[in-house]
Amino acid sequence: MSNQSRIRLERVTKRWDATTAVDNISFDVSPGQFVILLGPSGCGKSTTLRMIAGLEEASDGSIYIGxxxxxxxxxxxRGLSMVFQSYALFPHLSVADNIVFGLRSRKVPKPEQRERLAKVAELVDLTDYLNRKPSQLSGGQRQRVALARAVISEHPICLMDEPLSNLDARLRSDMRREIKALQSRLNMTVIYVTHDQVEAMSMGDRVxxxxxxxxxxxxxxxxxYNRPASAFAASFIGSPAMNLLPLVAGEKGAIIEGEPSTPVASLEAAGxxxxxxxxxxxxxxxSTYGVPALVVSDEYLGADTIAHVxxxxxxxxxxxxxxxxxxxQPCCLSWASEKAHLFNADGLRRDDLTPSTFSKTLRAVPRPPAVGSFQY
Structure with missing residues (x-):
């Protein structure tokens, strides 16, 4: 693929007066990649996207396309297209006119406009809706119009700023698949902003x-998901999120704060x-093995149950x-040692320590069946 759709940021910063919204970030997006900018509200992801698009000017650093x-x-x-959170459609124009609006602004010949419109409308399943107004469409159909308007420009790069946040859960799921399939089919380079970790995990080649x-x-x-670099990453990715338990020093190693009987990591992990x-x-x-605990409530979700312990x-x-x-009901908790993650007092991942051997040793112990009313 042409290198013209590569995107590179070098030490980019954005400040507003005393506020630093984006702080000295660098990354490199290869042609054809689907990259997710993920994070909570106010983390700087949309500002980063707007700087790539040219809608905000970087305070420091450099942005390269190709x-x-x-x-x-x-x-x-800049040779790119953008899809916004709001569909940004003209309510008085038909679907067809909304899609080709940018081509008309660039004085693309009408025969070429018609040819590209027909191709893109078929691609996003809007052929039967071209004469309708946006008010006559569902939310998912309006988002398809916004996608079609981006695709018809034939730019190799598309930036998407939370494009699905106004849709209900079922439509979001459908549109995730459609956007990913469209990107793969057209081999576009996509940078996609979201706060939704389900979108990030299901769509991105890279997050x-x-x-x-x-x-x-x-x-x-x-x-x-499997090697979070920090406690923040561990808690942000996953639904439900990873359990994070404070560790303190015990007699035979680090223990969960408030539970003195079972060491769960080496002493150096305390804190x-x-x-x-x-x-x-x-x-x-x-009274079997592992960490003593008590189930306080449970949530039945259909395919599974979430126990709060x-x-x-x-x-x-x-x-x-x-x-x-x-x-x-009282119970005991155990886990395989390779499934445990340790983080230091600053919240950063530690790979220099291993969890306690309690879980390693217990894997060799015959596991007792459920007893009494305790079912699992």
Missing amino acids: ERDVTRLPPGD ILMQHGKIVQDGTPDEL GHLGVRPEDIELRPP TVGGHTLRVRMSGKHSLAG
């Missing part, structure tokens, strides 16, 4: 997670946090397949 330095170029000279204007992790969805995903925890009958005064979540009613 080999061109576009840092100070106006939006129209750039931001916090307070900085990049905290840049990797594949699998890397962010940091232990992270375990809800689906990686085994909930076992009491207390350990040493801390609440964590355990995901179990199927329906379970365990509220009020």
Whole structure:
């Protein structure tokens, strides 16, 4: 693929007076990649996208598209299209006129406009709606019009700023698949802003997670989920999020604060946090092995149940397949050592320590069946 759709940011910063919205970030997007800018509201992801588009001017640093330095170029000279959160459609124009509006502004010949319109309308399944006004369309159809307007420009780069946030959950799921399929079919380079980690995990080839204007992790969805670089990344990715439990020094190693009986990591981990995903925890009958706990409530979600469990005064979540009613019952928790994550006092991942051998040793112990009313 042509290198002209490569996007590169070098030490880019955006300030408004005393406020730094984007703080010295750098990343490189390869041609044809689908890259997600992910993070909570106010983290700088939309500002980053607007700087790439030329709608905001960078305070420092450089932005390259292909080999061109576009840092100070106006939006129209950057060779890209954009899809906004609001559909930004002209209510008095038909669907067809909304789609070709940019081509008319650039004086593209009418025969070429008609040819490109027919091709794009078929691509996004709008052929039967070209004569309608936006008010006669559903939310998903309006978003398709906005996508068609971006695609018809035939720019190799498309920037998307939370394009699905105004749609209901079912439509968002459908549109995620359509956008990803469209990007793959056209081989576009896409940078997509969202605060929704489900969108990030399901759509992105790569996810750039931001916090307070900085990049905290840049990797594949699998890397962010299975090897979070920080406690923030661990808690932001996943639904439910990773359980994070404070660790303090115990007699035989680091223990969960408030639960003195079971060391869960080496002593050097004290002062940091232990992270375990809800689906990686085994909930076992009491007085067997692992960390003593109490189930305080459970949520049945159809395919699975989320049990809310207390350990040493801390609440964590355990995901179990199927329906379970365990509220009020004592239990023990265990997990495979490779499924545990350790973070230091600053919230950064520690790979120099390993979790306690309690989970390693217990894997060799015959596991007792459920007893009494305790079912799992």
